[in-house]
Amino acid sequence: MSTRTRLIINDTRDRIRQGHPWVYDNQVLRQEGSVEPGGIVQVFDAKRGPLGQGYINPASKIRVRMLTKDLDERIDAAFLHRRIATAWAYRQRMVDTRTCRVLFGEADGLPAVVADKFEDVIVLQTMSLGMDRWKAEIAQALRDVTGVRNIYERNDVPIREKEGLQQVKGPMGDAFTTDLVIEENGLKWAVDIANGQKTGHFLDQRMNHAAIAPVVKSARVLDCFTHTGGFALHAAHYGAKEVLGLDISAEAVRLAMANAVLNDLQDRCTFRGANVFDFLTEASKTAQKWDMIVLDPPAFAKSRGALDSATRGCKEINLRAMKCLVPGGFLVTCSCSQHLTPDLFRAMLADAARDAFRPLREIYFGTQPPDHPVQWNIPETLYLKCLVLQVQ
Numbered sequence: 536m537s538t539r540t541r542l543i544i545n546d547t548r549d550r551i552r553q554g555h556p557w558v559y560d561n562q563v564l565r566q567e568g569s570v571e572p573g574g575i576v577q578v579f580d581a582k583r584g585p586l587g588q589g590y591i592n593p594a595s596k597i598r599v600r601m602l603t604k605d606l607d608e609r610i611d612a613a614f615l616h617r618r619i620a621t622a623w624a625y626r627q628r629m630v631d632t633r634t635c636r637v638l639f640g641e642a643d644g645l646p647a648v649v650a651d652k653f654e655d656v657i658v659l660q661t662m663s664l665g666m667d668r669w670k671a672e673i674a675q676a677l678r679d680v681t682g683v684r685n686i687y688e689r690n691d692v693p694i695r696e697k698e699g700l701q702q703v704k705g706p707m708g709d710a711f712t713t714d715l716v717i718e719e720n721g722l723k724w725a726v727d728i729a730n731g732q733k734t735g736h737f738l739d740q741r742m743n744h745a746a747i748a749p750v751v752k753s754a755r756v757l758d759c760f761t762h763t764g765g766f767a768l769h770a771a772h773y774g775a776k777e778v779l780g781l782d783i784s785a786e787a788v789r790l791a792m793a794n795a796v797l798n799d800l801q802d803r804c805t806f807r808g809a810n811v812f813d814f815l816t817e818a819s820k821t822a823q824k825w826d827m828i829v830l831d832p833p834a835f836a837k838s839r840g841a842l843d844s845a846t847r848g849c850k851e852i853n854l855r856a857m858k859c860l861v862p863g864g865f866l867v868t869c870s871c872s873q874h875l876t877p878d879l880f881r882a883m884l885a886d887a888a889r890d891a892f893r894p895l896r897e898i899y900f901g902t903q904p905p906d907h908p909v910q911w912n913i914p915e916t917l918y919l920k921c922l923v924l925q926v927q
Contacts, residue, residue: 539577540568542591542599546580551587551601554912556646558589558599572699573664575602575610589646590665594699600646600665612672618644619676629905634717636738636906637681642916643908650677651734653717653726656685658734659707664698674707685711687728689735704729716797720745722772723797724763725790732762739903740765740831743869743921746899747827748773750865750923754826757781759811759856764791764804766829766867771800775827780806781814815855828856829867835875842874846883849875854887857926865898866924873918877902880920888926899923 544562546552558578570576572593578586578601588610589601602610622643626632637657638650647663650673657677661667667690674686691704713729719741728735744765752774758767761780768791771778782788788806795804811832830852835845853868860866870880877900888895902909903919910916 539575539588540566540570540591542566542576542578543583544578544580544586544599546586551578552580552584554910556589556601556641556913557597558601560596560598563598573668577606590663592664592698595664595697597663600641600663602644602646612669612676615645615669615672616676616679619673620680623680625908626906632681634719634738637677639907639916641913642910645673648673649734651736651738652681652683653715653728653736655683656687656711656713656715656728657681657683658687658689658728660689660692660734662690662692662694662698664700667695667698667700671707684708687711687713689728689733720769720772722768723794725793725797727790731790737762737765739871739907739919740869740921742904743867743901743919744769746901746921746923747829747865747867750898750925751775751827754865756827756829757825757859758829758831759815759852760830760832761791761806762787762831764794764806766831767791767804767806768794768798768800770827770829771795771803772798776803778804780804781809781811782806783808783810812852812855815852815859819855819858824859824861825864826861827865827867828860829869830856831867831869834872835870837872839874842879845872846875846879849880850883850887853884854891857887857891857893860893860926862927864926866895866926867921868924869919869921871919873915875920876914877917877920880922884922884924891926894927896925896927897922898925 543564576591585606587601587604589599591599626635634653637652638648648666649660651658661670686707688707689704691702715726717724726736751770754775756770756775756778758780761767761782767778767780785808788808791806795801835849901921
């Protein structure tokens with residue numbers, strides 16, 4: 536057995552032993568030996584039972600992110616290559632890999648690493664100190680495993696600052712064009728990997744986008760928080776007669792309209808800059824109605840402490856939307872807040888329906904696609920919820 540630095544922790548609920556990778560700072564009982572930030576430590580419980588190895592960051596609330604249960608497994612470039620090869624083999628079996636998420640952090644055994652593939656480009660994020668030290672090796676392993684040569688770093692995310700890291704972005708290697716066109720469900724999407732949100736395009740809603748096909752034909756549709764037109768363009772593609780998309784971002788509105796033109800759907804799709812809360816309030820007062828309303832907002836609850844106020848905000852916007860639907864109309868409502876669990880999400884919607892005096896019929900419930908896998912021992916990996924509800 537090696538003589539690496541040891542961390543003795545409180546794991547009384549066996550959370551780490553059962554496979555959760557995050558050791559919080561308040562779990563640490565003591566450290567035996569020294570290690571530089573980002574280095575590998577061996578982790579034991581209070582009774583000296585071995586829990587595995589992970590990388591440490593004394594500046595982070597998540598003190599250690601576990602990598603393996605094997606105390607003697609070598610953490611090196613070969614280790615990273617094996618993990619990435621396993622993740623890629625899974626995607627090849629489960630999804631169309633022309634465009635997909637290749638690495639989903641903790642769910643693929645590489646905490647705080649995200650890699651999205653857009654045709655012949657991969658966008659990489661390493662959002663913790665321990666993984667950022669290995670980003671060159673991770674990029675090379677991605678090239679070797681997937682055959683993609685062009686990798687773009689999108690480490691311009693504020694969460695890195697909590698790890699003591701700077702925000703950076705740019706090509707990892709030779710420069711290449713960052714304006715791409717991809718396909719999803721038979722539609723084309725312009726993607727700006729250098730300046731778009733997150734990695735440039737949200738890949739996690741594609742199954743939920745497709746789920747509206749049976750209920751949207753000939754409908755008047757309002758798509759709130761449209762971003763680049765995800766639900767709006769799918770609605771038109773599946774036969775909606777009229778679609779209005781709203782977003783507070785002028786850039787999002789511009790991109791959504793460009794995507795409508797790209798798919799020759801501009802005759803049925805209109806996009807407008809608006810505050811969704813204000814728009815729905817005014818629409819309710821003036822008795823405006825739609826056959827379908829889509830709510831796909833940014834995360835309301837970005838922390839557990841914000842959950843109560845976020846739930847109230849989420850309820851309010853769903854209540855307003857319910858009041859703007861024709862009898863028998865459809866509400867497509869989503870949440871990407873991991874703290875708002877599926878049970879809490881349903882309870883919030885039931886509460887809104889009671890206040891609106893509008894019974895609900897569930898048509899569809901979806902989460903994220905298989906390239907964003909949900910690990911049952913890591914509840915945080917389940918974050919996306921999408922319900923299609925008939926509002927009676």
